[in-house]
């Protein structure tokens with residue numbers, strides 16, 4: 001709950017507040033299943049929204065959707081409200097936007113192959129070093145030829161064309177083996193099977209849409225429906241890394257602010273790190289470290305703190321530890337490790353309390369006024385004001401169709417991109433019958449039709465990034481203002 005200019009999250013001997021100015025120092029919510037992690041996440045998200053800070057969360061189990069509806073009164077809830085002395089408690093729904101890579105329970109989230117770029121694709125497709133080099137050449141060729149890579153169909157077409165016309169390109173770009181090109185093509189196909197055919201396309205997500213507040217000044221809670229996505233951990237983790245990286249590269253540096261600009265919550269965070277290749281973990285580590293100064297806070301939710309790699313864990317300043325079990329020696333060790341990360345409270349033994357905590361009760365340590373980890377408090381998390389359960393199919397539809405973003409994202413656009421350009425180039429080549437004799441590469445892509453919006457090529461985007469985030473952020477702001485004026 002937003003109270004006294006702070007985020008009131010729990011009540012022990014006294015009220016426990018998360019300080020807005022340190023909310024960008026990230027956090028962790030841990031505990032065995034059924035101990036109250038998801039409810040804690042909701043209570044935090046509600047408080048951020050109330051404070052005017054937009055939130056993004058991945059909903060792995062489908063159980064946070066109730067945030068958009070007012071909670072239902074019950075005896076249990078009344079008891080908790082009274083016990084914790086929550087004055088002015090009222091059930092209410094919060095402004096939410098639903099998103100879904102598969103477009104079923106939210107606005108479709110898409111990105112383009114160009115925007116994802118060769119680094120991320122290499123990771124997503126698990127390419128070897130040699131294949132990665134070839135993929136980079138392919139991107140360079142596309143940038144030079146003016147071929148836009150939007151969906152996987154574009155990428156396949158380009159790989160096929162370059163493979164057929166390899167000799168023409170090798171002089172300028174370096175050697176590319178048929179085997180490597182073939183291997184990449186096969187990887188693209190497995191990527192498509194894994195949902196890449198849906199994820200890559202236009203209109204691509206405009207990150208600005210996650211930074212909205214409603215007419216009452218409450219921050220929107222953006223919920224990425226991830227039930228299906230979670231069955232594909234590779235796509236899930238790559239998506240998350242891409243997202244954080246994209247936000248990181250586009251947001252301007254803001255240093256320390258009164259409150260964060262956006263807060264992320266990743267439930268079932270172990271999914272991000274289990275079996276993730278070291279490069280991916282490194283990327284998360286790096287982004288977590290640096291994104292703070294862009295005013296973004298990241299909160300991981302997981303059963304055990306040890307699910308999170310140490311370098312990431314050490315960046316998480318605000319902690320809520322729900323109960324852990326300690327039956328096996330391994331569990332006992334995990335409890336001990338978890339206890340050691342807390343600043344001891346002379347009133348109790350941390351290690352004992354962790355196993356005694358009830359549902360919705362936790363050891364809480366938020367950064368204090370000086371930015372130091374606070375002494376561990378044993379406290380009850382406030383009850384959520386929104387609905388605890390999952391919303392219905394019809395509710396989802398009402399939320400999606402009723403949103404002003406629906407029109408923008410619903411329909412997929414298939415513009416004139418690399419696939420069509422290659423088709424044209426091949427036709428032309430067939431007619432002339434001798435590509436080599438023509439002596440030069442076909443530059444059909446320059447003649448773009450049917451496109452009203454200017455997309456950025458990979459090369460241009462790279463320059464953007466070099467030019468500086470501040471400049472591009474201003475540019476984006478202007479663009480938005482202009483388009484709002486134009487389309488009013």
Ligand SMILES: Nc1ncnc2c1ncn2[C@@H]1O[C@H](COP(=O)(O)OP(=O)(O)O)[C@@H](O)[C@H]1O
Pocket residue numbers: 031032033034035036037038039040080359360361380381382383384388
């Ligand atoms: N702060 C709380 N206020 C009220 N009820 C709570 C609270 N925390 C947990 N509960 C109850 O416990 C149940 C399990 O909590 P949940 O957050 O789903 O656990 P976890 O995510 O750790 O598996 C909830 O459905 C709710 O009934």
Ligand SMILES: [Mg+2]
Pocket residue numbers: 037038
């Ligand atoms: Mg949960």
